[in-house]
Amino acid sequence: MNVISLDSIFGLGEMKSQPAPEASGCTTSSCGSSDGPSDMAPEVWEKVKNHPCYSEEAHHYYARMHVAVAPACNIQCNYCNRKYDCANESRPGVVSEKLTAEQAVRKVLAVAAEIPQLSVVGIAGPGDSLAAGAKQTIQTFEQLSQLAPDIKLCLSTNGLALPDYVDRLKGLNIDHVTITINMVDPEVGQHIYPWIFHDHKRWTGIEASRILHERQMLGLEMLRDAGILAKINSVMIPGINDEHLLDVNREVKARGAFLHNIMPLISDAAHGTHFGLTGQRGPTAKELKALQDKCEGDMKLMRHCRQCRADAVGLLGEDRGDEFTAEKVMQMDVDLDGGGFTKRETYREHVEAERALRHESKAAAIAEVAHMAGEKPILIAVATKGGERINEHFGHAKEFQIYEVNAEGAKFVGHRRVDLYCEGGSGDEDGLGTIIQAINDCVAVFVAKIGGCPSKSLEEAGIDPVDRFAFEYIEESALAYYADYSAQLSSGSIVEKIGADAVIRQGAYTSKRA
Amino acid sequence: MALKILKNDCTVCGACEAECPNEAISFKKGTYVIDPVKCTECQGQFDAPQCAAVCPADCCVAA
Numbered sequence: 001m002n003v004i005s006l007d008s009i010f011g012l013g014e015m016k017s018q019p020a021p022e023a024s025g026c027t028t029s030s031c032g033s034s035d036g037p038s039d040m041a042p043e044v045w046e047k048v049k050n051h052p053c054y055s056e057e058a059h060h061y062y063a064r065m066h067v068a069v070a071p072a073c074n075i076q077c078n079y080c081n082r083k084y085d086c087a088n089e090s091r092p093g094v095v096s097e098k099l100t101a102e103q104a105v106r107k108v109l110a111v112a113a114e115i116p117q118l119s120v121v122g123i124a125g126p127g128d129s130l131a132a133g134a135k136q137t138i139q140t141f142e143q144l145s146q147l148a149p150d151i152k153l154c155l156s157t158n159g160l161a162l163p164d165y166v167d168r169l170k171g172l173n174i175d176h177v178t179i180t181i182n183m184v185d186p187e188v189g190q191h192i193y194p195w196i197f198h199d200h201k202r203w204t205g206i207e208a209s210r211i212l213h214e215r216q217m218l219g220l221e222m223l224r225d226a227g228i229l230a231k232i233n234s235v236m237i238p239g240i241n242d243e244h245l246l247d248v249n250r251e252v253k254a255r256g257a258f259l260h261n262i263m264p265l266i267s268d269a270a271h272g273t274h275f276g277l278t279g280q281r282g283p284t285a286k287e288l289k290a291l292q293d294k295c296e297g298d299m300k301l302m303r304h305c306r307q308c309r310a311d312a313v314g315l316l317g318e319d320r321g322d323e324f325t326a327e328k329v330m331q332m333d334v335d336l337d338g339g340g341f342t343k344r345e346t347y348r349e350h351v352e353a354e355r356a357l358r359h360e361s362k363a364a365a366i367a368e369v370a371h372m373a374g375e376k377p378i379l380i381a382v383a384t385k386g387g388e389r390i391n392e393h394f395g396h397a398k399e400f401q402i403y404e405v406n407a408e409g410a411k412f413v414g415h416r417r418v419d420l421y422c423e424g425g426s427g428d429e430d431g432l433g434t435i436i437q438a439i440n441d442c443v444a445v446f447v448a449k450i451g452g453c454p455s456k457s458l459e460e461a462g463i464d465p466v467d468r469f470a471f472e473y474i475e476e477s478a479l480a481y482y483a484d485y486s487a488q489l490s491s492g493s494i495v496e497k498i499g500a501d502a503v504i505r506q507g508a509y510t511s512k513r514a
Numbered sequence: 515m516a517l518k519i520l521k522n523d524c525t526v527c528g529a530c531e532a533e534c535p536n537e538a539i540s541f542k543k544g545t546y547v548i549d550p551v552k553c554t555e556c557q558g559q560f561d562a563p564q565c566a567a568v569c570p571a572d573c574c575v576a577a
Contacts, residue, residue, distance in 0.1 A: 071525075071526065071527040071528055071529075072527045072528050072529035072532060072568075073527065073529065074529070076570060082527065082570055083525055083571065098526070131529065131532075132528060132529050133532050135532075197533075197567055197568040200533075200560045200561075200564060201560075201562070201567060202567040
């Protein structure tokens, strides 16, 4: 068992002394943060600031867990095949073991005591959280709201049964609900959903999608009226709903959705899904980003989703589920009264203080590049373990976070999964090729450390390996790099990298700890 | 007159158990089974057997 001391947690977000922010014409402490209160009502910020799925900033500090208490589903999607469950596979709809409500509650309390970063417990299936009468989902939430009231509860659903449960969810103090909406036109929907089960009947064809669409829109409106924040997940399926997701974005925005999360289709033939078997491809990194950029307007776009399993545990991008199997949890000494509340409280206070200071240092870094307004943005890949710092060795990174940098700031725009390239010493060449493909659209990769060989290969691929910002904050470092890069470009010492695309890794990915 | 569950195809999701109007479906020894005495194939109750209509693996079939 991996016991975490508070000291080691604080290492993630440890405060370094910061230079006093220079006058930047920016007076609020939130300026410089795309997520900060400057563009959000205070009561909404209170709801999302510690939720790793609803706030990009929070996802560097806070962990979530899913409990797999809802195996039954009420619709069939062409990107889902529930028979396939590989322990090494990370994608929605997959779990290694299903739990009863009692087992789930015990597991949550065990994890909460062990991982003070835990702020959210969600129910995301592996079927639909509200199918089959939502019995296990409601029971789990009822108990958790009593035993660990500081932990936020949320769920995700396809929306078919949602209108029947909004009142109940409100009563359980659930502030966050995610609906997966892939279409607002049944003509499009019929190519995604072969059937639904509704009102004691299996519906197929266009009728199935018409009913699903109506229920989704009704559910979304009811959430808005109940003051529950709605996140919309959409799976981007090239040739089927890619352009159509602009319409989806407009319709959900009009109904008060808070956040839109456009995710790439996962369609490996080995998963046995309809799309996998028919060779339907997922989008490239560039296609996904272009669509996300088009949809980004008055409504926030989520780009840090890891499409995690229905039983994932830990920070986004890691999964410590193996440490908390039902069998192991049964053997643990679980504090049934709050599950380590004091440790979580201490961690939250620490993060709160650090984030406030970060808002100032980000604003100062942006002021330094203000003269570059109008210059082209660049993409930078970052190896990080969390805490918004460049604190991971190149060879140990299981994913790279992607930041888009221009004079307005450094913005998190995505992440790329890579297989373990370095397992215990010598790196292998194929692994390196995979990483280069995954970050090929970036001009640089920021790491805590990197060996000579991979550095050379990266340089040959036009990606600058950068270790001079080791353990520094990501955004401030990215802005400093941008200023240097721009100066070098105009002096002619480097040439611009144009038109490169990258591969969104679809294969098996887990981030387990020993 | 009853349905049965093909064990090898069943994903053990339990959707059928929740829909059965006759409480004929239960979880036994790692899988769901239909009690043929209680099963009515939903005749006179619904247009189609509910377990078969909701099953994602299409494994609720005529016995």
